[in-house]
Amino acid sequence: MVWDMTTMKEIAQQTGVSVSTVSLVMNHRDEGRVKAEVASRVRETARKLGYKVNPMARSLRTNSTRILGFISDEVATTPYAGGMILGAQTAASRFGYMLITVSTDDGMKEDNEIDALKRYGTDGFLYAKMSNRITDVPAKLLDYPLVLTDATDVNGKVPSVEPDEFSIAYDATTYLIKAGCKRIAYVGCSEPLLAQEGRLAGYRAAIAEAGMPFDDKLVANVVNNGPALRAVSRLFDSEHPDGFFCFNDARAWYVYECAARRGLTVGKDISVVGVDNHRVFAETLEPQLTTVELPHFEMGYWAATKLISMIENRPMNDIEWPKTTAPLTPIDAPIPAKIHCTLLEKGSVAR
Amino acid sequence: MVWDMTTMKEIAQQTGVSVSTVSLVMNHRDEGRVKAEVASRVRETARKLGYKVNPMARSLRTNSTRILGFISDEVATTPYAGGMILGAQTAASRFGYMLITVSTDDGMKEDNEIDALKRYGTDGFLYAKMSNRITDVPAKLLDYPLVLTDATDVNGKVPSVEPDEFSIAYDATTYLIKAGCKRIAYVGCSEPLLAQEGRLAGYRAAIAEAGMPFDDKLVANVVNNGPALRAVSRLFDSEHPDGFFCFNDARAWYVYECAARRGLTVGKDISVVGVDNHRVFAETLEPQLTTVELPHFEMGYWAATKLISMIENRPMNDIEWPKTTAPLTPIDAPIPAKIHCTLLEKGSVAR
DNA sequence: CTGAAAGCGCTAACAA
DNA sequence: TTGTTAGCGCTTTCAG
Numbered sequence: 001m002v003w004d005m006t007t008m009k010e011i012a013q014q015t016g017v018s019v020s021t022v023s024l025v026m027n028h029r030d031e032g033r034v035k036a037e038v039a040s041r042v043r044e045t046a047r048k049l050g051y052k053v054n055p056m057a058r059s060l061r062t063n064s065t066r067i068l069g070f071i072s073d074e075v076a077t078t079p080y081a082g083g084m085i086l087g088a089q090t091a092a093s094r095f096g097y098m099l100i101t102v103s104t105d106d107g108m109k110e111d112n113e114i115d116a117l118k119r120y121g122t123d124g125f126l127y128a129k130m131s132n133r134i135t136d137v138p139a140k141l142l143d144y145p146l147v148l149t150d151a152t153d154v155n156g157k158v159p160s161v162e163p164d165e166f167s168i169a170y171d172a173t174t175y176l177i178k179a180g181c182k183r184i185a186y187v188g189c190s191e192p193l194l195a196q197e198g199r200l201a202g203y204r205a206a207i208a209e210a211g212m213p214f215d216d217k218l219v220a221n222v223v224n225n226g227p228a229l230r231a232v233s234r235l236f237d238s239e240h241p242d243g244f245f246c247f248n249d250a251r252a253w254y255v256y257e258c259a260a261r262r263g264l265t266v267g268k269d270i271s272v273v274g275v276d277n278h279r280v281f282a283e284t285l286e287p288q289l290t291t292v293e294l295p296h297f298e299m300g301y302w303a304a305t306k307l308i309s310m311i312e313n314r315p316m317n318d319i320e321w322p323k324t325t326a327p328l329t330p331i332d333a334p335i336p337a338k339i340h341c342t343l344l345e346k347g348s349v350a351r
Numbered sequence: 352m353v354w355d356m357t358t359m360k361e362i363a364q365q366t367g368v369s370v371s372t373v374s375l376v377m378n379h380r381d382e383g384r385v386k387a388e389v390a391s392r393v394r395e396t397a398r399k400l401g402y403k404v405n406p407m408a409r410s411l412r413t414n415s416t417r418i419l420g421f422i423s424d425e426v427a428t429t430p431y432a433g434g435m436i437l438g439a440q441t442a443a444s445r446f447g448y449m450l451i452t453v454s455t456d457d458g459m460k461e462d463n464e465i466d467a468l469k470r471y472g473t474d475g476f477l478y479a480k481m482s483n484r485i486t487d488v489p490a491k492l493l494d495y496p497l498v499l500t501d502a503t504d505v506n507g508k509v510p511s512v513e514p515d516e517f518s519i520a521y522d523a524t525t526y527l528i529k530a531g532c533k534r535i536a537y538v539g540c541s542e543p544l545l546a547q548e549g550r551l552a553g554y555r556a557a558i559a560e561a562g563m564p565f566d567d568k569l570v571a572n573v574v575n576n577g578p579a580l581r582a583v584s585r586l587f588d589s590e591h592p593d594g595f596f597c598f599n600d601a602r603a604w605y606v607y608e609c610a611a612r613r614g615l616t617v618g619k620d621i622s623v624v625g626v627d628n629h630r631v632f633a634e635t636l637e638p639q640l641t642t643v644e645l646p647h648f649e650m651g652y653w654a655a656t657k658l659i660s661m662i663e664n665r666p667m668n669d670i671e672w673p674k675t676t677a678p679l680t681p682i683d684a685p686i687p688a689k690i691h692c693t694l695l696e697k698g699s700v701a702r
Numbered sequence: 703c704t705g706a707a708a709g710c711g712c713t714a715a716c717a718a
Numbered sequence: 719t720t721g722t723t724a725g726c727g728c729t730t731t732c733a734g
């Protein structure tokens with residue numbers, strides 16, 4: 001600590017009271033225990049001296065540091081982590097907490113990092129994945145307050161915050177229908193992600209609700225690279241869709257590539273709604289692509305808020321929803337849907 | 352703290368020595384002060400009991416927490432922060448430090464966050480930008496050990512770690528030349544970024560070294576969206592380049608789009624080397640695009656290492672370079688160049 | 703070589 | 719209503 005902080009002792013001396021009195025006042029536990037006049041004198045000197053509590057010293061007594069541990073994989077390999085971290089940090093900061101972020105992508109051994117975090121007195125953990133997966137939570141975490149973020153506990157015990165995948169696709173598809181599309185393709189992901197299930201269901205529901213037939217020839221679940229591009233090419237040539245729901249940026253790119261090769265213009269000849277962070281498209285395109293943004297910020301925010309409510313053992317009722325992060329770029333209005341984010345309270349955890 | 356850690360007291364009791372002796376041993380300050388036999392007995396019980404020092408308690412005495420503060424903007428809006436955070440965390444963890452990450456993009460007031468970090472006893476700061484800019488460092492940071500990451504101090508006083516932009520473009524261009532390209536375009540950025548200067552210089556140097564004339568009609572500095580796309584279109588039609596150096600993913604996308612519209616295939620009819628994280632292209636394309644990856648991980652790693660060396664006041668000589676994060680996807684070999692990263696030691700800082 | 707004692711800044715039980 | 723005391727886990731003189 002380079003900077004010298006003023007201590008309670010100093011306040012006590014300046015005010016002519018004891019340290020315990022100062023402690024009571026600074027912790028707002030003075031109601032009916034310290035004379036109001038004394039209390040306000042204490043507060044005044046504290047203000048004058050710019051007193052800030054020393055969390056380290058406090059934690060030595062209270063076993064509570066107001067530090068949250070944020071554990072995630074892939075922070076370096078996906079662009080999503082940032083939003084989640086920012087959301088979590090925003091909530092943390094709002095309640096006077098700090099976030100220690102550790103990621104386990106590299107050589108970092110997860111258990112070691114967890115141990116280190118525990119040594120630093122972390123009050124609870126956020127365990128994040130970069131896309132919703134059934135997750136086997138590390139045992140080392142289970143005896144702490146814990147919230148999963150964009151992940152689902154394999155045992156359904158640990159509370160989690162997840163995106164509402166169904167609504168994402170439902171809203172996007174409805175948007176395409178309202179735009180007048182008649183043959184709407186679903187360009188999805190053939191890996192077994194939770195998002196894939198939910199979104200395909202949302203797509204089907206929207207189609208059905210509009211009285212349109214479901215045609216599985218319009219569904220192309222692909223992985224990547226050449227095979228994906230060829231699958232989307234076939235979709236273009238045999239089905240001639242006029243609307244595309246795309247699982248993410250990468251899938252949307254196949255559609256763009258195929259359209260360009262056929263002299264079709266997105267936003268004129270075909271319509272595309274893509275899910276995701278739309279970073280590349282936001283920078284490259286005229287606003288032709290309608291995007292549903294995944295609520296990473298919100299998930300982080302809510303997960304942290306939930307975690308704090310567990311740590312402090314108090315309800316979250318009065319906590320308002322944060323304003324959503326603004327889209328990077330103006331988007332072809334109207335935006336397909338409000339961004340949903342489901343907060344699942346599946347149970348609580350041993351303390 | 353939920354978990355009960357074993358304390359020095361317990362070790363002392365079990366071993367039948369005093370706490371001070373244990374402290375001496377656990378801190379490797381026992382040389383010539385504690386009998387070797389006793390020391391090893393202490394170490395043995397410590398091992399048996401799984402002793403880990405309590406950093407909070409220690410910091411109360413030592414004023415050193417082994418916590419590093421990582422401050423950056425835009426963690427949520429760029430995909431780069433993750434790599435830098437991971438690099439910094441990897442280095443930190445290697446030396447027994449922890450990273451507290453705060454980002455200042457949202458409503459977070461930077462000075463408040465810095466104060467909070469200081470209260471938590473942060474030993475020093477990493478101040479990061481998401482692309483190298485001349486940076487006016489917050490005054491609140493100047494009395495602490497401090498390293499800039501992907502940023503340059505406006506006063507040239509604060510040490511910084513930056514990417515070697517010149518070499519990036521030099522290597523990429525040389526790669527295109529060796530591949531047989533005769534008319535190599537530079538698709539750059541018209542915003543005044545440090546990267547732009549350095550890379551254009553690297554491009555020119557490579558061109559010159561190959562005895563090729565520099566033709567500024569081959570240089571297209573663009574911003575984004577429609578105007579950018581049209582500028583690249585003009586470049587295609589009037590200059591017919593056969594090789595492209597692209598400032599980043601977004602610029603590379605314009606080249607792809609234009610190529611597709613003209614029936615040209617990247618990797619066959621034209622060659623492209625793009626700088627950046629190539630996340631989208633890695634997932635979407637066959638390996639046609641050669642990529643120079645920006646050393647975000649390395650910058651984070653080195654900046655943290657440098658910072659620790661400042662905090663502990665010891666040289667960095669014996670510290671080896673980390674293995675670079677693996678590319679997401681196999682890349683058209685040979686990779687254009689090793690990734691350079693310059694470590695600038697511009698001076699030291701008041702403690 | 704080793705241990706007793708003091709104290710880092712704070713909180714909490716208890717006396718006064 | 720307030721102060722005294724003890725102690726969180728650790729480091730650091732200072733005696734022995």
